[in-house]
Amino acid sequence: MSWETDAKKAGELYPLIQKNDVEACGQLLEIIERHALGVIRKQLKEYQIYDGELEQEILTEGCVQVYRKMSEGFWVANEQFKPEDTLAYCMGIYRMLTVRYGTKKIEELSKTQSLESMEEAGQPVKVSKQQEHDPFEAFLRKEEFETIGKIIHMYMSEFFDFRREPYMLLCLGYAKILSHIISDENKNNAVDWAFAQMSDRNIEELSREFLDTYNRSDKTHQYQWGERYKENLKKAYRCSDMDVIRVAEIIITEEFNRKDASQWCIRVNKAIIDALAKKALEDPTMTELLMNYADFRNAVNKAKNGKKGDRKK
Numbered sequence: 001m002s003w004e005t006d007a008k009k010a011g012e013l014y015p016l017i018q019k020n021d022v023e024a025c026g027q028l029l030e031i032i033e034r035h036a037l038g039v040i041r042k043q044l045k046e047y048q049i050y051d052g053e054l055e056q057e058i059l060t061e062g063c064v065q066v067y068r069k070m071s072e073g074f075w076v077a078n079e080q081f082k083p084e085d086t087l088a089y090c091m092g093i094y095r096m097l098t099v100r101y102g103t104k105k106i107e108e109l110s111k112t113q114s115l116e117s118m119e120e121a122g123q124p125v126k127v128s129k130q131q132e133h134d135p136f137e138a139f140l141r142k143e144e145f146e147t148i149g150k151i152i153h154m155y156m157s158e159f160f161d162f163r164r165e166p167y168m169l170l171c172l173g174y175a176k177i178l179s180h181i182i183s184d185e186n187k188n189n190a191v192d193w194a195f196a197q198m199s200d201r202n203i204e205e206l207s208r209e210f211l212d213t214y215n216r217s218d219k220t221h222q223y224q225w226g227e228r229y230k231e232n233l234k235k236a237y238r239c240s241d242m243d244v245i246r247v248a249e250i251i252i253t254e255e256f257n258r259k260d261a262s263q264w265c266i267r268v269n270k271a272i273i274d275a276l277a278k279k280a281l282e283d284p285t286m287t288e289l290l291m292n293y294a295d296f297r298n299a300v301n302k303a304k305n306g307k308k309g310d311r312k313k
Helices: 003-018 021-044 052-071 083-120 137-159 166-182 184-198 203-217 227-234 258-280 284-290 294-313
Strands: 235-236 245-246
Touching: 003 021, 003 083, 021 052, 021 184, 052 227, 083 245, 137 245, 137 284, 166 203, 184 258, 203 227, 203 235, 227 245
Parallel strands: none
Antiparallel strands: 235 245
16 A cells, blocks of 8 residues: 555544554554565665664564554653654654664674774784774764754754743853853853853843854754743843833843852753653654763653653552
8 A cells, every 4th residue: 555545544543542442553553564664674775784684673673662652642642743644653763763773783783894804914803992994983973963963953942932031041041052152161161151241231132142143053953032932021020129121121140140040051951851851752753862861861761750650640
């Protein structure tokens, strides 16, 4: 059957899967099997890997993951999930598994090739160290950079309309984001640097400057402040001298101190990471990316435990 026909059928099965209908789950798995191998082979071909056993290993693991997600009521939690995307979503699980398994296979091959070449040359073999000019080094580095780029994009997408006051977001933005973009030398005294940069200017000006500066640094994505952020700029704020002004008119360095800014950097950053972790539970692609980094991994595990607790209530 064609992709369009199977995608439509998978969408029709979606409501039944939400109700844990065993027959519907079985039908979906049959549909998935018709397309999963093609997805796996296409991804492995990009890595120049042709390995039947590896294909079967990925197929088996993918089937287990998809079935587990269905049995946990995974899709019920995702209110934005569209039934017609069911098949494409499942293929995403297989694609991410292939990336993970393929990368691991490449690492194994590169080590094997290094060992063989050293043995042929009569050199002592050191298992723990790859050759300086590893033929797969560029590929692995590219994969790592792409992963980091995706995580940064997820973080910044959340940042630009996060549910916090504009002055909190700007303190985080200047101290922990712009300080690194402009110069890594600023990261050790980031809050002091941020206060110097923000001095004597109001939030409206700083919002514009931060957005322009960040967008110039990102060659892949362009961002805008979200509607929530823009609405918060219009809110009334009572200053320490009792004057009432718009939030957009606040001069952060006059109204708040460095201790406030430092605390906001920690708390808001953690809140954004926690928000991404919760979303990761609804998207296996995000989970694969975030679990590579300690801060995100801890947050994802915390979110998982919280979700289990909710189900027990």
